[in-house]
Amino acid sequence: MSSVCFYFQVHQPYRLRTYSFFDIGNQHDYLDEKKNEEIMHKVADKCYLRTNLLMLELIRKHQGKFRIAYSISGMALEQFEQYRPDVLASFIELAETGCVEFLAETHAHSLSFIYSRKEFKRQVNKHAALIKRYFNQTPRVFRNTELIFNNDLANYLESMGYDGVLSEGVDRHLDARSPDFVYQAPGASKIKCLLKNYRLSDDIAFRFSDKGWSHYPLTADTFKDWIHARAGSGEVVNLFMDYETFGEHQWEDSGIFEFLKHLPEAVLSHPDFSFNTPTEVLKLYPSRGVYDVHEFTSWADTERDLSAWLSNPMQQEASRRIYSMESQVHQTGDPEILKIWERLLTSDHFYYMCTKFWNDGDVHKYFSPYDSPYDAYMYFMNVYSDFEQTVKLLNTFKQREEQAASLQAESSKVDRKRVFPNYARAISTSTAALVS
Amino acid sequence: MSQKRPKVLMLGWEFPPIINGGLGVACHDLSQAMTSMASITMVIPKTSTGFQMDNMQLIGLNMLDAASKKNAFTDKAATPGFERFTIDADLNPYSANISEEPFSMEKLRQRQKDIGADTRFDLDTLYGGDVISKVVQYAARVAELAKDMDFDIIHAHDWMTMLAGIFIKEASGKPLVIHIHSLEYDRSGIAAGWVYELEKHGMEMADLLMPVSHYTADVIARYYGISKKKMAVIHNGTSIVKPFKKSAPYAEKTVLFVGRLTRQKGPTHFLDIASAVLAQHKDVRFVMAGVGDYFSSIIEKSANDKLGNRFHMTGFLNTNRLRDLFAISDVYCMPSLSEPFGLSAVEAAQFSIPCVISKQSGVAEVLPGSLKFDFWDTRKAADYIINLLRDPVFAQKVSADAVLNLNQISWPIAASKIIDAYRDFSLLN
Known part of the structure; x- marks a missing residue:
């Protein structure tokens, strides 16, 4: 008996405007609403609705x-709620079939586990509540942003119940073992790890339309043969990929x-x-067995580490600064401020600042709304400057x-x-001065 | 001494609106001021219709072809006016890539002959790529045009037009004046290379040099071996701007840098100064306006030094945006390694911003009241800035002195000094 486990990642960041230095203090809408809406419509029509219907x-x-399983980021x-409620409705319809599991992740699709456990937990709980609200499920399995993983994460999640x-099946940690089994992190007593079979996953997600690939064009029949060939040498083939693979990354x-359309039938044959x-x-x-990972791994780029988000000083400075605002943001007690802060925490902003210009640079460029990683940093830090001031002012007012x-x-x-x-008299004048 | 209006054939390369260098502004404002005392014919590579200027004949090579050149000169209506010169980023001759061929006048003369009299000036290939070809093409074409022109004196600006000046002088026997706004030595820091050789040869051939500062005159004497006896220093003027003040969009004070982000302008020094100031004085932001090949490394270094919340890069800014920036700034800092003049410091002074400027600059001569430091002494610059930020009385005194200094310079003063120098050096016979 062997299982095929499909999990699809659904995520769209809130992209920022080309927010100039002169906008600081003058413009407080940071988001590129036009672009966000445009992209949402494009992906909704090319991928989400289309694929959801097929899945149904x-x-x-x-x-x-x-x-199948989905992880849909809070962003x-x-x-969906803002621009395409019909997409949300089609996911709800899928949930109602009883054949679809929804996973937990950080609400903001963020790097929060690296910067703040407290913020991580808050986001995971917030996201779980949303999943419960929309799909009437309480997530039991967690997947971190871009499959970022290490032993600490597994153990921390165990403590959260x-x-x-989910994790990337990274060769250097598998030590020649197959990713096609369930593993456990050292120290964990209950929580288990599912490792992505990146060869088979990437055959669909990345290589499918590559005309230079020896297996092009890939058919469901060929692919099911590769899966069936694993009978006896593994228990679960984990096919983890971006949902946008269908219709967006790989065009119709x-x-x-x-x-x-033909894959389920072929596999079930x-x-x-x-x-x-x-x-x-x-x-x-x-x-x-034990899957022992001390360093952070991920499914991104050829390194499968954090370098896509945190390898250069701009990425480090920008993320350090925005995470350093945690307590001030919560101090405002303002839900709008919290919402904006979450949107600034989304890992994509740091991904756009990546300067690795080999192989993976192209992928970064494809997804980036900006001309260069330097622009991405410049606009982000301008936004940060305005946001920091706004939060500071709000807290000052609150204190007063x-x-x-x-x-x-x-006085009473x-x-x-x-x-x-x-x-x-002194009390009444200073009270008046404070509230003015 | 002849008192009639001298007829000046001016050879220029770039014109406003240009943000990445002072040459275009200086050329435009200077020649405009000279029109009251001289008849000016200005030849530049490129013009477009729509921007007229009085009392001056302006010729863009792109507007002419070989067959119609005479018409263009004699028929006023066919002459494009003094026009806006639009310039692309990669068009800037000061950041051009120069091929490493050795400098040789013989070779250049041969190329001039190859280009011949009837070659249409090929604009598509004018900028970017092989700058030497463009300089030779410009020189050959202008020399050909000049045969039919009536002028007393050739006035060339910087290295791009020197070769043209040399050719015309050889053909016409008229005196050659070279105005020096910027030198290869300033830009590269070394006295060598093709452009350096061309500059050296051009300045040797010239009858009179007009460096924009004593600082530049010293550089010419020291690194090009040319006697100061054939130099007349002409300080730049200032365009009249209406200064205004705005409050910054944040509570902190602002220290401003304006300029191309190239080695010459000392952008890394500015970053070091920012670090040193912020170590002692937190309530300040540093703003860097401009683009250039140091842009990405400065951004990365500022992030690496953890200055992300206090160090801003604006990228490219137009004149109005730049003035908005002057309007909110509390200190102007110019840490150039070698700056022939530094017009933006003058502009800062016009906005009553106290200036902390490198001693290795020409503008230091016209702003004696400003605070000066050797460009490598970032410690001292930081001390000045901290004092200006903390002591409003001191800041007020420094900016008030600068405004006084500004009364000493103007484009009409520069223009009349030029005409005087033509006469003093007996070039108008």
Whole structure:
């Protein structure tokens, strides 16, 4: 018995405007609403609606035997609500089939685990509440932004009560073992790890339309052979990829939808194979070994580490600065401020600042709304400057209000005023000065 | 001594609106001021229609072809006016790539002959790529045009037009004046290379040199071996701007840098100064306006030094945006390694901003009241800036002195000094 476990990542960042130095203090809308809306419409029509419909057909056709999982970032959910509620409705329809699992992630699709456990936990809980609200599921399995993972993450998630966590199956940590088993991080007693089979996943996500590839064009028949060939040498093939693979990264004319349409039937033609969601996989198979990762790994770029987001000083400075505002942001108690801050924490902003200009540079460039990584940093830091000031001002006002309130309280105490007539006057003038 | 209006054939390269260098501004304002005392014919590589200027004949080579050149000169209506010269980023001759061929006048003369009299000036290939070809093409074409022109004196600006000046002088026997706004030595820091050789040869051939500062005159004497006896220093003027003040969009004070981000302008020194100031005085932001090949390394270094919240790069700015920046600034800092003049410091002074400027600059001569430091002494610059930020009385005194200094310079003063120098050096016979 072997499982094929599909998980699709759905995410769209809130892209920032080309926010100039002269906008600081003058313009407080940081988002490029036009571009965000445009991209959302484009991807909704080319990928989300189209693929969701196909998934729904496949689930119905296979009567519960085709099962999949999604992780939808809070940023994507917010933008669905804002721009394309029809996309959200189609995901809800999928959830209602009972064949679709929704995973947990950080609300802002952020790097928060690296910077602040407190903020990480807050975002994970916020996201889980949204998933419950929209899809009536409480996530049991977590996937971190771009599959960023290490032992600490697994152990921390265990303490938060999660059953499983997704990770890239990184060769240097697998030590010649197969990614096609369930593993466990050292120190973990309950939580288990599902490792991405990056060869088979990337055959679909990256190589599918590559005409220079020896297996081009890839058919469902060929692919099912590769999966079936693993019978006996593994228990679960984890196919993890961006959902935008379907129709956005791989265009319709590449035949990607035809491929997807025929894949479930082809895989299920072997009696030992089934489709299972992450939670089902964790129930079906025990851990077969320890997957020991001290450094942070991810599914990004050829390095599969954090270098896509944090390898140069601009990325480090920008992320350090924005995370350093955590307590001030919460101090405002202002939900709008929190919302904007979350949108600034999205990992994509730091990805755009990446200066690795080999192979992967092209990928960064493809996704970046800016002309260069330097522009990305410049605009981000200008936004940061305005945001920092706004937060500071709000906190100052708040502090003054509190002071004024305590003076008011003081003024209602009559004793001192009765003995010292000037005391009453002093209180009323300073209260007036504070609130003005 | 002849008192009639001298007829000046001016050879120029770039014109406003240009943000990345002072040459275009200086050429434009200077020649305009000279029109009251001289008849000016200005030849530049490129003009376009729509920008007229009085009392001056302006010829853009792109407007002419060989067959119609005579018409263009005799028929006023066919002459394009003094026009706006639009310049692309890669057109800037000061950051051009020069091929490493050795300098040779013989070779250049041969190329002039090859180009011949009837070659159309090919604008598409004028900028970017092989700058030497463009300089030779310009020289050959202008020399050909000059055969039919009536003039008393040739007045060339900087290295791009020197070769043309040499050819015309040889053909016409008229005196050659070279105005020096900027030198290869300033830009590269070394006295060698093709452009250096051309500059040296041109200045040797010239009858009179007009460096924009005593600082530049010293550089010419020291690194080009040319006697100061054939130099007349002409300080630049200032364009009249209406200064205004604005409050900054943040609570901190602002220290401003304006200029091309190239080695010559000392951008890394500015960053070092910023670090030193911020170590002692937190309530200040540093703003760098301009683009150039140091842009990305400065941004990265500022992030690396963890100055992201206090160090801003604006990228390219037009004149109005630049003035908005002057309007909010509290200190202007110019840490140039070698600056023949430094017009932007004058502009800062016009906005009553106290200036902290490198001693290795010409503008230091016309702003004696400003605070000066050797460009490598970033410690001292930082001390000055901290004092200006903390002591409003001191800042007020420094900026007030600068405004007084400004009364000593203007384009009409520069223009009349030029005409006087033509006469003093007996070039108008």
